Amino acid sequence: MNIDFFKTYLRQNLTNERYEHSLGAYEASCEICKFLGVENEKAEIASLIHDCAKCLPNDELLRLISQNNIDVTKMELENFKTLHAPVGAYVAKTVFDIEDKEILDAIRFHTIGRINMTQTEKIVFLADKIESRTRRPDISKLLWDALSEHGNMDDAIILCYKATIKKLIDNDLVIHPQTVEVYDSLILDVKKSRLTL
Numbered sequence: 001m002n003i004d005f006f007k008t009y010l011r012q013n014l015t016n017e018r019y020e021h022s023l024g025a026y027e028a029s030c031e032i033c034k035f036l037g038v039e040n041e042k043a044e045i046a047s048l049i050h051d052c053a054k055c056l057p058n059d060e061l062l063r064l065i066s067q068n069n070i071d072v073t074k075m076e077l078e079n080f081k082t083l084h085a086p087v088g089a090y091v092a093k094t095v096f097d098i099e100d101k102e103i104l105d106a107i108r109f110h111t112i113g114r115i116n117m118t119q120t121e122k123i124v125f126l127a128d129k130i131e132s133r134t135r136r137p138d139i140s141k142l143l144w145d146a147l148s149e150h151g152n153m154d155d156a157i158i159l160c161y162k163a164t165i166k167k168l169i170d171n172d173l174v175i176h177p178q179t180v181e182v183y184d185s186l187i188l189d190v191k192k193s194r195l196t197l
């Protein structure tokens, strides 16, 4: 896959800050892979291009969704900030010619996550939040600490969900059941894994 082509497209279609964030997510995914002792080029590619549709205006996102029958949930339609994930997977497929389902799913689910995320999906989800180019250093450190302490990504991802849920509560916003479902499932997975140790 042509990383330079992806970077050129991103530089032309994202704001400077979003481009920096994309490079940061790419670097973070490489660091996470190194920390976990795994090779996962798919996660690294998906991390780089995960926000490829982030700077499209809302009316363009909605046009692409309706004209191409892009599958979006009710929750995503109620929260415009999440629509760039399903549209991003569509852009990856049509502009970058990516057919690999693992990469496309990691882009598709990088905002809300889902139950039973794959390793690739988890790396991209976490790289998006942990990258140090544009994210707050204290949050990045907190997530790296969780990752280092437990040696797996679930505890760090749980912290991301906690922060999201707290923010929604603080702002009197609705917490969608799917967010709670994913959070619950991660908590149960972590508890189960500790019992079997």
Ligand SMILES: [Fe+2]
Pocket (backbone or CB within 6 Å): 050, 051, 054, 084, 110, 111
């Ligand atoms: Fe995003």
Ligand SMILES: [Fe+2]
Pocket (backbone or CB within 6 Å): 021, 025, 050, 051, 128
């Ligand atoms: Fe992002």
